[in-house]
Amino acid sequence: MAKLRSAAGLETLRADIVSRRDPGKRCIAVCAGAGCDAACSAAVVDALREEAAKKSIDVKVTGCHGLCEKGPNVVVTPGELCYFGVRPEDAPGIVAGTAKGVRMDEVPFYKHQMRLLIGDNPRIDPTRIEDYLALGGYAALSKALFQMTPDQVLDQVKKANLRGRGGGGFPAGLKWETAKNAPADERYVIVNGHEGEPGAFMDRALFTGNPHKVLEGLIIGAHAIGAHRGFIYTRHDSPKLIEHIETALAQAEAYGLLGENILGSGFDFEVEVHFDVGIFVSGESSALMRSIEGNPPEPRPKYVRTSVSGIWEKPSNLNNVETWANVSQIISRGADWYASIGTEGSKGxxxxxxxxxxxxxxxxxxxxxxxxxxxxxxxxxxxxxxxxxxxxxxxxxxxxxxxxxxxxxxxxxxxxxxxxxxxxxxxxxxxxDGTDMVDMARYFLEFLTHESCGKCVPCREGLLQMLKILTSMTNGKGRNGDIARLEDLAEVTGMACLCALGKTASDPLRSMLRHFKDEYEARIPAGG
Amino acid sequence: MKRESPPVAEIVLQIDGKAVKATEGMTVLQAASSATISIPTLCHHEKLEPYGACRLCMVEVEARGRKSYVVSCLYPVARDLIVRTRSDKVDKIRRVILEELLAHAPHSPELMRLAQEYGADKDRFEKESSFCILCGLCVRYCAEIKGKNAVGFVDHGARRKIRFVPEIASNECWDCQECFALCPTSFAQAAYFLTEALAFPGRRKAWTP
CATH class of the missing domain: 3.10.20.600 (Ubiquitin-like (UB roll))
Known part of the structure; x- marks a missing residue:
């Protein structure tokens, strides 16, 4: 494929891709997200392909559709008919159209949602950039490069009041502005794809299923900030995610959407993929940047923001996967549209x-x-x-x-x-109502004592002591003074730790002491 | 025309109600010690890069009406900054940190002295006598001053510990031993001699003055 060298070239390619697709042709999309994959969706794909080969039907392997509980999930278009818990023997019925499906907009799980980010997943084979382009992909990048100045892009993101989806909820536009204006000869943009806590699997679903959406946001952000080098930091233990990211980067580069002189605009931008070293604190912004530099992932204790001094002490703008994925729609549909969704302080x-x-x-x-x-x-x-x-x-x-x-x-x-x-x-x-709230706090602390870097005392020692006390309480060995000990440890951990991991590590326990204190008191012989 | 480099800006901040002169780039800890205001530290050493790990030097700072708790060994001085080296919260942070460390090294003279000052109870938390409090003075001294890296951190979280690297320690440590005196719990020398006993016994016998 030839590199695209203009906005018009991108639209010609898009028109060509779309013209070669028949919207009336049936397509069977099989979810290969983490849950469906574990439920053997690959065997379903094989069975459907064997059956579909006899007819003019496409079988597409896609990212996560959403309803993991009922996987393997299959969606047939046109009509968006959903099939749940599909097994290889269901293939003939689905292909023949005799199996009874449910329209997606009638499935309770889906009909109360607004799927702006993840809604394209069932329509996209993540290993084919053409699928993303067919749905309007990279049009926002083209708009940002040719119809807007970097300042206008920044202004839209600020006006949209896009807040960071990684945990802090910090306004992304303000962070971009800091990184853009910090004096330096070079600056970087980074995708934090290091989702690692128990119970969080949305970034993996989004990034694995639609990698170009994240990449497009990153390129737009890089242009707005003035960065020519970007990093994707992600988990070493998610092979499918890694494969999809690397394929997406290679395909974007082959089309001239990444690399030198993007779409002929004169803007150069390259992206490197970096992997964690298997510890949760790697996702903390300054630890992540130390890791990209090649150092151990220990948070930096300095009182300076990474958007001013990050990787190699250059301004480094870090946003989470979902934050970057929001950028292209803000550019294509406008900040006013985006800000019309949500509440006063939380948009989108x-x-x-x-x-x-x-x-x-x-x-x-x-x-x-x-x-x-x-x-x-x-x-x-x-x-x-x-x-x-x-x-x-x-x-x-x-x-x-x-x-x-x-x-x-x-x-x-x-x-x-x-x-x-x-x-x-x-x-x-x-x-x-069968959940033991003391044990829940213990569970989270057990996770974090293994995932802390161990550098600062209140995190390393505070978490360990809280874990010891909670473990003895759950074993029926609570002692008088335990609650006061827990409260002191939690307060000091929250105030004194070096990084965000430590500072928030006692939050689950604190929330439980706030809302469920009676359960804790019940574990102490004299009630406190 | 050659431009002269601007003079280093002098900053006046307030520490414990006292106006203290400092220069830009200094830390609050440096400014305090220049005014003979003492702030306790465990991982700080003036020859080494600030480390910010023991968190004992935390102070309360107020800037533009906002109060926060910061480690003074790293926090930069700023014009009109108000610093309080003691307050109920600061004392509580120090007390709990000392109690956490005393669980590992209940007889360290340095910790015991500080415990007395801050009312820390050495028996408050379950004991696990590992002796090392992971201040990293030995590790950092060996890396930053000696350039040898004969001792380093291994593992992470609650399993973090210091270990001498036998291949380096067998050649470098006998003639140095400078980190021993830095250790607040005497664990560094114990760790060294254990390494010697396990990895290169006899090295001392062969040594002749």
Whole structure:
């Protein structure tokens, strides 16, 4: 394929790809996301291909569709008919059109969602850039390069009030502006694809299923910020994700959408992929940057933002996978459109990975402001085994739990943070009334004691001591003074740790001491 | 015309109610010690790069009406910064950190002295006498001053520890031993001699003055 050297060249290619596709031709999309893959979707693909070969039907292997609980998932277009729990022997019926499917917009899990980011997944083979281009891919990049100045792009992102999806909710536009204006001869942009906490699997679903969406956002951001070098930092242990990222980079470069003189605009940008070393703290921004430099992933203790001084002490703008994925639609549809979705302080949609005691576990996408009740009951189908709901936990081991009575709280960065259960990256754990909240806090701390770098005392020692106390409490050996000890440890960990991992590591425990203290007191002989 | 380099800016900040003069680029800890205001430290050494790991030197700072807790060994001085080296919160941070470290080294004289000052109870948390408090003075001294890297950190999280590298230690350490005196718990020398006993016994016998 020849490198594209103009905006018109991109549109000609797109028209050519679209013209060679018959929208009326049936296409069977099989989910190969992590859940469906584990449920042997590959065998379903083989059976469908064998059956479809007899007729003029395409079988497409795609990224995650969302409803992991009922995989392997199959969607047949046109008509968007969904089939769940598909087995190889179902192939003849699906291909013949005799098997009964459900229209996607009638499936409760899907119909309450707004799938701006993940909705394209069933239409895209992540290893084929042509699929992304056919859906309008890279048009936003072309617009940003040829119809807008970098400042105008930055202005749109600021106006859209896109807030970071990685956990902090920091306004992305302000971070971009800092990196853009920091004095330096070189600056970098980075994708934080190091999703690693228990219960978070939305970034992997998005990035594996639609890698070009993230890449397009990254290139647009690089142009706005003035970066010519970018990094994708991701997990070493997700082979399919790595394969899709590397394929996407190679294909984008072959088309002239990446590399030197992108689309003939004169803008050069290259991307390198880096892998973690198998420890959760690698995802902390300054530790991640140390890791890219080739050093151990220990957070940097300096009081200077990485957007001013990051990789090799150059301004380095780090955003999470989902944040970057939001950029192209802000450019193509405008900041006003984007800001019309969501609440006052939280705009756009949010991917939520639903798990725990919920009927439909999977990846859902809803507008910010959606009540948690809608997510849990309408989309999630309620609590598994019809048990009463006890609590909702957001943000994994650095998040917090809220009791059932707060279920009408909207999905909003600030509203949830005020309750002690910040959205974090978007992992939502549903807990039924059989859940032991002391054990939940113990579980998260056990995870973090292994994932801390161990450099600073309050994190290394504080987490260990909290874990020891909680372990003895869950073993029926709670002692008087344990709650005061836990409160002191949690407070000091939150105030004194070096990095965000340590500072938020005690948040689950603190939220539980706030909302479920009676369960802790019940583990102490004299009640406290 | 050659431009003269601008003079280093002098900054006045307030530490414990006292106006303290400092120069740009200094840390709060440096400014405090120049005004003989003492802040406790465990991982700090003036010959070494600030490390910010023990967190004992945390102070309360107030800038533009916003209060926060920062480690003074790294926090840069700024005009009109208000620093409080003692407050209820600061003392609590120090007390709990000392209690956490005393679980590993309950008899370290340095820790015991600080424990007394901050009311830390050496028996508050479950003991695990590993002796090392991972201040990293030995590791950093060996790397930054001696350039030898004979001792380093291994593993992470709660399993982090220091270890001498036998291949380097057998050649370098006997004639140096400078890190021993830096160690607040005497663990560095214990770790060295254990390494010697396990990896290169007899090295001392062969040594003649």
């Amino acid at each position: 949609t949010k991917l939520v990975s639903l798990s725990g005691h919920v009927v439909n576990s999977g990846v859902a996408e809803v507008p910010m402001g959606t009540p948690l009740r809608t997510i849990v009951h309408d989309i999630g189908g309620g609590v598994a085994d019809a048990k009463p709901l006890k609590a909702l936990h957001f943000g994994g081991p650095m998040g917090g739990s809220i009791p059932e009575r707060l279920i009408d709280t909207p999905l909003d960065f600030d509203a949830l943070a005020a309750l002690g259960a910040p959205i974090g990256a978007g992992g939502l754990l549903v807990m039924d």
